[in-house]
Amino acid sequence: MQGIFQDKRGKVEMVDPEQETLTRYILVDQSVPGKSNSFNDSKVVALTYNSRLINEALSEQTRLNVLIGLAAVALSVLITYLLSGWISRPILQLNQAAKNLARGEWLQNVPIRNRNEVGELARSFEQMAGQLHELVENLEHKVAERTAELAEANVSITHLNEQLKSDNLRMSAELDVTRRLQSMILPTQEELGEVDGLEIAAYMESAEEVGGDYFDVLCQNGSTKIGIGDVTDHGLESGVVMLMTQTAVRTLLTSGETDPARFLDVLNRTVYGNVQRMQTDRNLTLSLIDYKGGQVRLSGQHEELILIRQDGAFELVDTNDLGFPIGLVDEAADFFHHTTLQLGPGDGFVLYTDGVTEAENATGEQYGLARLCQSAKQHWSMNAEGIKEAIITDLRRYIDGHEVYDDITFLVVKQKVVTV
Structure with a gap:
């Protein structure tokens, strides 16, 4: 033993297979500090274990631990199941109720x-x-x-x-x-061609099926009355007012009325009465020209008259002070006046409605009065029909297929040149 525990420390284990024992020797040091001590001052404690009993006890404890673990797992599963049912059952019931509600219950x-x-x-x-x-x-x-x-x-x-x-x-x-x-x-081409002393060419195009533009050429007792007007708006009512105006003008001319102011006054009262009966607000601008032997008597308010001389020189005749819109008021006699113009051979004039001058191209620019004057002046050496066609061509070229929003009406009147 002294050889084994000579360092006075440690322990020794010895196994006896036959006896199935384990002996453990432990050195207990009892030396006194400061004195000379020997190994005999120490003691050895021997502890003997039965390894079989220990192994059996360990095995039993292991089995017990496993059983306890399995029981704990089973209990956990059971508790989890019960808790999940307790928690999820109301939710499942709510889910089923929601499905029933979706079916209309x-x-x-x-x-x-x-x-x-x-x-x-x-x-x-x-x-x-x-x-x-x-x-x-x-x-x-x-x-x-x-x-x-x-x-x-x-x-x-x-x-x-x-x-x-x-x-x-x-x-x-x-x-x-x-x-x-x-x-x-409307006057036919044959009627226009039979007017004494004048070449007349007329053009009318309605923006709708029924337009509100008016023009007429009437011959009576060696004189010629030419009228041009523009009824407000378009459609059936405007067309009816145009027809009334034409009928009234022809009736007054046939009755022998020649004074321009009285002529327009009676016409105005007639149209006004009918417009009131129609319960509409239609009225019209109207100019009347009486021609005889080169003398022109112009009355009524409408667009400016383009007066063109034989050499192409032209001037504009304002009509604002010569009348008042027909059918707008009952009494307008004080507003109707006339002026006199003299035509020589080759002289003439152009009458038109605002549908000509206000026709627009694709960019919204209007044809305008200046261009109409220039077109008429440029082709004035031609006869009235040729001038009309030239103006139509120029107007069509200008608007280039753009939609026309208003009636287009104009007349070219040119005094004939007498050849010997």
Whole structure:
């Protein structure tokens, strides 16, 4: 032993396989500090263990630990299952109630009476389902009411549509009749060619089926009366006012009225009375020219007259002080006056409505009075028909297919040159 524990430290273990024992020797040092000590002053403690019993005890403890672990796991699973069911069951019930609600089962009874947030949610869900049920019932009732109203409105609309179709057909027929009447009462090319001492060429194009522009050439007792006017707006009413004006002018001329002021005064009162009966606000600008033997008597308010001499020199004659819009007021006699012009051979004039000067090209620029004057002056050496065609060509070239918004009307009047 002394050799084994000569360093006075350590321990020694010895195994006896036959006895299945383990002996552990431990050195206990009992030396006194400051004295001479020997190994005999120390003691050796021997501890003997039965390894078989120890191994059996360890095995038993291991089995016990495993059983306890398995029991703990099983208990955990059971507790988890119970807890998950307790937590998820109300949620699943709410989910099923939501599915039932989606299928239209409005009255829902969710059997959750918990006093927690899930229970509060279940009670709120039942309340919401009841409110939805009431809302849907009200909505269905309102939909039924609106459906009935729409059905009734649809019947009315169908009836009105049929009536509108009938009215449109009637209106179309009326417009067609009015348009034909306008065309029928316009002077023919043969009539224009028979006017004594004058070459006359006329052009009219309506922006709609029925236009509001007026022109006429009438011969009576060796004199010629030329009229040009522009009724406000377009359509049937404007066309009717144009027809009334033409009829009244012809009637007054046939009755022998020659004084320009009286002529326009009677015409104005006649048109005004009819316009009031029509309950419309239509009126027109109107200039009348009386020609005889080279003398021109101009009366009435309209666009400026373009007076052109044989050599192409031209001047503008203002008509603002010669009249007043026809049909606008009942009494306008004090506004009607006239002026006198003298034409020589080859002299003449151009009458037009604002549809000519206000015609626009694609950029919105108007044809204008200056261009009309230049076009007439440039081609004045031609006859009246040639001048008319040249102006039309220039106007068409200028607007280049752009939409025309107003009636286009103009007359070229040129005194004939007497050849010997």
